[in-house]
Amino acid sequence: MKRRRKSRMFWLSATGCMALFAGLNGVTAVAGMSISDAPDEVTIDSIAEFYQPVAFNHAMHTDITSGDCTVCHHHTTGSPPKEKPCINCHNGGKEADTVSCRECHLAKPFEAAAVQEQQKDVDRYYHIDKPGLKVAYHLNCLGCHQATGGPVGCQDCHIRTEAGDKLFHAKKR
Amino acid sequence: MERRSFLKGALSAGLAASVVKTEKSEAATFDGYPDGMGVLVDLTRCVGCRSCEAACNKEQGLPEPEKPFDDMSVFDAHGHGEEHAEGHGGGGKRRTDEKAYTVVNKYDVPGIDHPIFRKMQCNHCNEPACLxxxxxxxYTKTPEGAVIYNPDVCVGCRTCMVACPFYVPTFKYSSAFKPRIMKCIFCYDTRLKFGRPPACVEACPMGALTFGKRKELLDIGRQRIRENPGSYVNYIYGEHEAGGTAWMYLSPAPFEKVGFDTHLPKEPILNYVKEFLGAVPMVLTIWPALFAGFHLLATRKDGHGHDETSEEENS
Structure with missing residues (x-):
């Protein structure tokens, strides 16, 4: 997954206002992450073997949620989560070290190492049903797409590769 | 000792043996290998994309399907068994066969505004009836949870097909002289053995398939039911059916409405035939002697008339 960050560095260094920069950082850390920190586009390519990568338009989706990160990011952006069972622990909305989906939702969630990891500490009691990356995307996306008329067909979002066509024994398009 | 009293003794011993209850079976208390793996199938999540079928076909090197795996018209096709009542593997739905270890079927349930899809394959029983x-x-039930099959010793009697409560094992009729049962083996040889999930689970985009230790899958299943009130029937199919299965199911609709047999016993199928099977050696050893005795008793008058009188005098 590659990210294109909207960088404020250029503007900041041009004004030469490093003190302000430090101050801003301090503020955002307290109040939670800012939308402007987010990438405009995220390339999703964890199943690139069978489906071509998706250029996920993050900016467009933040517009749809009116800047509410918790619709997709649970508590990790520093706001209280929407899901009821999460509030018990994450009511404060403590910002996580990273907000990228793949850091928590593993691309290969059922490999032996991942299953072993699941046995450890807090995961064993609370995060016992954490979906893998591909599943997290689909569970997160499809509900809204169905409700708002977004694309829902498999290949509406990601076109199959040649290997994908072969897997499905699909007729040549 | 007289012949008559010996026969009497043999008869009463035989009767006693058939009356005395056999000891409580171990099978009823065996609840599977402690670290056996399984899969939780969540019917609320399945969208019928058939990715699992495609992945299974590739992984197991199965033949080219009649229709490609992105052809959704298979859900409307009516297979054999249409006349049978639903819940017995019939209902006009597709079945696993020698070309497909797993199939997904579509069910329209009254009161639910979208179709429900249900994947079927071998459920990998804790106490398999096929085995x-x-x-x-x-057949072997491995500690990892798979029920695997060895074609080298199979004689093609197909008793397993009759024994399976889920009608899963199928016979490769195209190779009747080299008998071969075809069924899901949990990708044991290529994946499960190495601690990896089966191909269908890895392919599922919706998390309709969750791979994990069977015991933990039960926890996950209960948590989903608890945290999503109204989304699920409060039941995990396979927790107890036929003594418990490695593959288990959550459903938004009553299980009998989506192709499950809800009348299966909660005990392993073995427990229902064990007493009969226990009687088989007794029948084989005692009955020949018993009936030979009857025969001798019935016919000795003809051949040994004078012996009869002397014996009666003695007794």
């Missing part, structure tokens, strides 16, 4: 019915031990 216990097989007299050449072609």
């Amino acid at each position: 216990t019915s097989c007299f050449v031990n072609a």
